[in-house]
Amino acid sequence: MNPIIKPPTQLAKRIIPCLDIKDGRTVKGVNFIDLKDAGDPVELAWQYSAQGADELVFLDITATHEKRKTLVELVKSVARQINIPFTIGGGIIEIGDADILLNSGADKISINSAAVRNPDFIDQLAKLFGKQFVVVAVDTKSIKGKHYVHLNGGRIATNIETKAWLLEAQERGAGEILLTSMDHDGTKRGFDCMELKKINQLLSIPIIASGGAGSMDHFADVFQIADVDAALAASVFHYGEILIPELKQFLAEKNIPIRTL
Numbered sequence: 001m002n003p004i005i006k007p008p009t010q011l012a013k014r015i016i017p018c019l020d021i022k023d024g025r026t027v028k029g030v031n032f033i034d035l036k037d038a039g040d041p042v043e044l045a046w047q048y049s050a051q052g053a054d055e056l057v058f059l060d061i062t063a064t065h066e067k068r069k070t071l072v073e074l075v076k077s078v079a080r081q082i083n084i085p086f087t088i089g090g091g092i093i094e095i096g097d098a099d100i101l102l103n104s105g106a107d108k109i110s111i112n113s114a115a116v117r118n119p120d121f122i123d124q125l126a127k128l129f130g131k132q133f134v135v136v137a138v139d140t141k142s143i144k145g146k147h148y149v150h151l152n153g154g155r156i157a158t159n160i161e162t163k164a165w166l167l168e169a170q171e172r173g174a175g176e177i178l179l180t181s182m183d184h185d186g187t188k189r190g191f192d193c194m195e196l197k198k199i200n201q202l203l204s205i206p207i208i209a210s211g212g213a214g215s216m217d218h219f220a221d222v223f224q225i226a227d228v229d230a231a232l233a234a235s236v237f238h239y240g241e242i243l244i245p246e247l248k249q250f251l252a253e254k255n256i257p258i259r260t261l
Helices: 043-051 066-083 095-103 113-117 120-129 162-172 195-200 214-223 244-253
Strands: 015-023 025-030 033-039 054-059 087-089 108-111 133-142 145-152 156-161 176-181 207-210 230-233
Touching: 015 244, 025 043, 033 043, 033 176, 033 214, 043 054, 043 066, 043 108, 043 244, 054 066, 054 244, 066 087, 066 095, 087 120, 087 133, 095 108, 095 120, 108 120, 113 120, 113 156, 120 133, 120 162, 133 162, 156 162, 162 176, 162 195, 176 195, 195 207, 195 214, 214 230, 214 244
Parallel strands: 015 054, 015 230, 054 087, 087 108, 108 133, 133 176, 176 207, 207 230
Antiparallel strands: 015 025, 025 033, 133 145, 145 156
């Protein structure tokens, strides 16, 4: 298949803090392991909204049906505290899960492993709620020179090549892709800009880059080199290493279109 060459966009680039949720708390690790507590998710959400974050993503990394009630209460609490869009993901395996989370105040839902195991789930969600509500998250890792999809928070490898899966997800109705490089996640060595550039040329839907942010230059690089629509990060925001107002000023000075307060 020939790549879709998207013209450079002047739409504002989005800065998105990501909050990984475990047992109701925000956590962060390196390469998907060694998780450490990073604070109360509702308090962090309020802080990021006040700082000028464009969106938020909440991923319940240990979600189960038994914990669904806790997650719903979190969504309601966040919706009461902030006035920016937010996406919720983790453990969404059926239409009812998505319905209750969207009705509780989430703006979009993110699916990952459930979509790979049941690709028709993407079609169903897009048909019922609209493509704009459906984010397909993909955890990808390079193995012997090729990138493969991983499931269950990166713990299970598959033989599905990442690019093929991204194209299928787009075709089935994904409105956006949240692509996390497991090789870069938590390392603070920068986003996988070259791979993201290739994928951005392949797809026509927005891409959120995830994995590797460690400096403001890394955000500039992923926007200038890969021309992705949004960049997501966690620990650099959670621990105050990068402040969103300063990041936006930095990007504006590099003539990267961003939303200002």
